[in-house]
Structures are given as structure tokens and as C-alpha cells.
Amino acid sequence: MPKANLRSSQGKSKTVFVCQQCGKESPKWLGHCPDCQAWNSFVETAVSLSPASSDWLYSTGNKAQELSHVAKATFPRLHLGFAELNRVLGGGLVPGSLVLVGGEPGIGKSTLLLQVSAMAARNSRVVAYISGEESINQVKLRAERLNISGEGIYFLSESSLAAVLECLTSLRAERSNLMVIIDSIQAMYLEGVAGAPGSIAQVRESTLRLEHWAKQSGVPVLITGHVTKEGAIAGPGTLEHIVDVVLYFEGEPFSSYRVLRSVKNRFGSTNEIGIFEMGDSGLVEVDNPSQIFLSAYKEEAIGSVVVPTLEGSRPLLVEIQALTTTSNFGPPRRIANGVDFNRLLLIAAVLTKRAGLKLFNQDIIVNVTGGLKLNEPAVDLGIALAIASSFHDSKSISGLVVLGEIGLNGELRGVPRVERRVAEAIRLGFKSCLMPKLKSKLSLDHAEIQLIEASSVAEALRLGLSKSKGNVIASAAKQS
Numbered sequence: 001m002p003k004a005n006l007r008s009s010q011g012k013s014k015t016v017f018v019c020q021q022c023g024k025e026s027p028k029w030l031g032h033c034p035d036c037q038a039w040n041s042f043v044e045t046a047v048s049l050s051p052a053s054s055d056w057l058y059s060t061g062n063k064a065q066e067l068s069h070v071a072k073a074t075f076p077r078l079h080l081g082f083a084e085l086n087r088v089l090g091g092g093l094v095p096g097s098l099v100l101v102g103g104e105p106g107i108g109k110s111t112l113l114l115q116v117s118a119m120a121a122r123n124s125r126v127v128a129y130i131s132g133e134e135s136i137n138q139v140k141l142r143a144e145r146l147n148i149s150g151e152g153i154y155f156l157s158e159s160s161l162a163a164v165l166e167c168l169t170s171l172r173a174e175r176s177n178l179m180v181i182i183d184s185i186q187a188m189y190l191e192g193v194a195g196a197p198g199s200i201a202q203v204r205e206s207t208l209r210l211e212h213w214a215k216q217s218g219v220p221v222l223i224t225g226h227v228t229k230e231g232a233i234a235g236p237g238t239l240e241h242i243v244d245v246v247l248y249f250e251g252e253p254f255s256s257y258r259v260l261r262s263v264k265n266r267f268g269s270t271n272e273i274g275i276f277e278m279g280d281s282g283l284v285e286v287d288n289p290s291q292i293f294l295s296a297y298k299e300e301a302i303g304s305v306v307v308p309t310l311e312g313s314r315p316l317l318v319e320i321q322a323l324t325t326t327s328n329f330g331p332p333r334r335i336a337n338g339v340d341f342n343r344l345l346l347i348a349a350v351l352t353k354r355a356g357l358k359l360f361n362q363d364i365i366v367n368v369t370g371g372l373k374l375n376e377p378a379v380d381l382g383i384a385l386a387i388a389s390s391f392h393d394s395k396s397i398s399g400l401v402v403l404g405e406i407g408l409n410g411e412l413r414g415v416p417r418v419e420r421r422v423a424e425a426i427r428l429g430f431k432s433c434l435m436p437k438l439k440s441k442l443s444l445d446h447a448e449i450q451l452i453e454a455s456s457v458a459e460a461l462r463l464g465l466s467k468s469k470g471n472v473i474a475s476a477a478k479q480s
């Protein structure tokens with residue numbers, strides 16, 4: 001080691017600058033994080049140089065083993081009361097796993113985990129519910145609201161992680177069937193680690209210790225983490241590589257529906273979603289989400305199109321609405337709620353150039369009903385048809401669902417798992433599906449639904465919009 005380094009590590013305490021969004025470290029202050037592009041996010045943080053603080057990381061006696069000699073481990077899954085949650089977890093909770101439930105404050109994380117605790121307790125589990133944010137009375141009030149007696153749930157209001165781990169270790173010694181909830185990771189602090197509770201160093205170190213504890217004891221640990229839209233608090237993003245499972249609990253403030261989304265799962269597939277509704281007495285699972293997202297859908301509505309989207313393995317029918325209005329001044333605006341903004345720009349450009357829709361002086365607003373976010377390109381054609389429907393004041397043909405990705409030349413591209421999507425449309429009584437040209441026949445009953453195949457956006461608009469008065473698509477497309 002160079003002399004200069006030796007001196008600094010033995011001398012006064014050292015400080016580094018840490019990005020509070022992504023955890024990037026820099027020896028000097030930076031105004032702009034080169035990794036996560038956040039502005040003004042670096043905070044000077046003292047680095048603990050005492051080797052004692054990381055003693056716990058090292059264990060002795062671990063030998064490398066040849067993989068072929070390792071017996072296949074089975075993960076006996078712990079089924080939590082909510083079927084939606086079990087599916088998102090990949091079939092239940094794995095013992096010794098660390099699960100992070102992230103979400104904006106007030107979205108319902110504590111409510112979800114208290115309900116999960118009650119269900120686990122009913123299944124003869126012992127639950128340790130640790131809250132660093134709420135007092136026992138606050139949690140008792142919530143439990144009463146949720147009709148939870150609290151039997152089998154041991155509550156501790158504590159924010160020192162050392163004290164929490166001590167309490168958990170002694171509980172574990174008495175009870176083998178323990179499950180732990182930590183609400184929230186940002187409220188926990190560790191002596192000897194730099195920064196206030198919620199700072200990136202504290203959050204990261206606390207999570208590492210919990211991970212270590214969970215693995216050692218075989219107890220499943222669920223932790224909550226707040227994320228804000230501005231990312232003001234050290235976001236769970238920095239913890240994603242430490243924990244086994246990352247679930248995000250999302251929803252719009254105006255909507256009572258909540259979506260639990262898996263973005264990382266070491267024991268199952270990602271991008272699964274579970275849908276809940278927040279009611280007066282807590283969260284209730286939504287068994288038939290397509291029906292919810294379509295509850296206000298009216299077939300004759302202009303600018304409204306239904307798309308069969310896939311969330312993980314699950315098909316969902318969702319309504320996309322679009323409204324185009326002539327902009328009176330300035331450049332036309334594009335507003336995307338629930339769909340990717342850049343994707344909307346792309347679709348608007350393709351519609352203008354390849355399908356002859358004069359959108360350059362039109363404000364375009366696209367909205368996905370129910371507060372769901374659609375990220376897959378398979379919904380492109382649905383967005384395009386909704387925009388065209390509003391622009392031409394012409395509704396789409398009756399009983400239609402739409403799928404397909406749009407290319408820059410206006411061509412339509414196939415989408416994955418068409419059968420599953422079409423089957424869901426059939427289940428909900430839709431009569432036809434507008435889609436890109438199929439390469440092979442679908443293995444489903446073609447009598448139940450009419451498949452309308454198109455190779456370009458212009459053709460799809462011609463086929464998908466009803467030929468009522470005012471429909472000028474055909475002539476516009478011909479001109480282009």
C-alpha cells in the first residue's frame with residue numbers, strides 16, 4: 001500500500017462524498033452524479049475505518065464445494081394469506097429471504113404488512129413486527145381498523161438496529177417459526193455508521209446486517225422502504241442488489257387500486273403483479289383485474305381502445321384513452337399518463353408521417369385508466385388507434401381489442417404470447433382482435449374471436465375504426 005494511503009487510514013477519520021440517490025462515492029463533491037444523473041445529491045460522509053465495524057461480515061469455516069456434489073435445495077415456501085402476494089413472490093415466501101417492499105409514503109405498505117402478519121399468525125407463525133416509525137398505540141389503532149386481534153404478533157417500537165437484532169435473536173431462540181417485519185428500513189440506525197437514519201450509508205449497512213441475520217437464522221424478513229418521486233430519501237434503489245426480492249407497491253393517489261410489482265426475485269419470475277384495492281378495512285385482493293380496469297369502459301366512446309397487456313405471466317385488459325385538441329398557441333403538447341412519453345412521441349410521429357394524420361398542431365393526451373403503467377411496446381397500436389379515433393371523431397369497431405408494436409416505417413411487429421392475450425379477450429367477451437400479421441396459426445378456437453390482421457399502421461387504422469360519418473382515415477392514408 002502506498003505510504004500516503006497508509007497515513008490517511010491510520011490518521012484522522014476520512015470522509016468521502018456519497019450520492020444519496022445511487023450510492024456512488026467520490027473523493028470530492030460533485031454537483032451532478034455521473035452514474036444516476038441526479039443533481040445536488042452528494043453529501044459528505046465520514047468513513048468508519050475501524051475494522052471492528054465489519055467484523056460480522058467474516059465467518060470462518062466456509063469451504064468451497066464442488067457444485068455437482070451439492071444436494072439440490074428445496075425452498076419450502078411459506079404461503080402468505082394473500083394469493084396475489086404469493087404469486088408475486090414466485091409461489092410464497094422463502095425462509096431466510098430478505099424481501100423489500102418499496103413505495104411512496106402513504107401508499108399502504110404498513111397496512112399490507114400488518115395484514116400479512118395477521119394472516120401468518122393465523123397460520124401458526126410467530127411474527128415480530130418492528131416499527132421505527134410508529135408507536136405501539138398507532139399500530140394498535142390500525143390493527144383495530146383492520147379487525148386484527150394481534151394474537152401471535154409481537155410488536156416492538158425501536159429504531160436502533162442493534163437492539164432490534166438482539167430482540168430478534170432472542171425471539172428466534174424461543175420460536176423456530178418466526179417471521180420478521182421491519183417498518184421501515186429508513187427509520188433504522190446503527191451506532192458507528194456515519195449519517196442520520198435514512199442516509200444512504202445507514203440504510204445500506206442496516207440492510208446488509210438484516211440480510212446476514214436472515215440467512216443465518218433462516219427467518220424470512222420483510223422490510224419496507226420509502227421512495228419519493230424526487231428520490232429525496234435514500235431510495236430502495238440502492239438496496240436492490242442486497243436483498244433477495246424487491247416488490248414495489250404502487251398506485252395513483254386518486255385511485256383506490258394498488259399494484260404490487262416484483263422487479264427482482266431470486267426465487268421466481270419478475271414482473272409479476274398483484275392487484276389490491278384499499279378499502280375502509282384494509283387491502284382486499286382483486287381476483288378479476290381485467291374487469292376492474294374495464295369497469296367504466298364504454299364501447300361507443302371515442303378515443304377509447306382496449307389492449308390486452310401482459311404483466312408478468314398475467315394477461316390484463318386495460319383501457320387506453322386519448323384526446324386530441326387543436327393547440328391554440330405555442331408548440332403542441334403531449335401528455336402521457338401511464339404510457340411512456342417517448343413512445344407517445346414516436347407513435348405521434350409515425351401517425352403523422354405514415355398514416356397521414358395531421359397531428360402537428362394537435363395537443364395529444366393519452367391516459368391509461370385505473371392508474372396502471374403500460375411499458376411494453378405491444379400497446380403501441382392501441383395508443384395509435386385511440387389517438388386516431390379521437391382525431392377523426394370516430395369510434396373503434398365494436399367489441400375490439402388491439403395489440404401490436406409499431407416500427408418507425410409504420411410497419412406492425414408481432415408481440416410475445418399472443419395466445420394468452422387473445423384468450424383473456426375471449427374470456428371477457430370481446431369479439432375481434434386487431435393485430436399484426438400472424439406467422440403461424442394460433443392454437444385457440446378461432447370461432448370465438450375474429451382476428452383482424454394488418455401489416456401497417458395505416459391499414460390497421462382503416463380496419464379498426466368504424467366506417468361511420470367523419471371517418472377520413474382511409475382517404476388520408478391513401479394520400480400519404
Ligand code: TYD
Binds near residue numbers: 103104112142145281
Ligand atoms: P400506510 O399503510 O400507513 O402507508 P405506508 O406505510 O405506505 O406509508 O397507509 C396509509 C394510507 O392508507 C392512509 O392514507 C390511510 C389508508 N388506509 C385506508 O384507506 N384504509 C385502511 O383500512 C387503512 C389501515 C389505511
Ligand code: MG
Binds near residue numbers: 109110183
Ligand atoms: Mg408506513
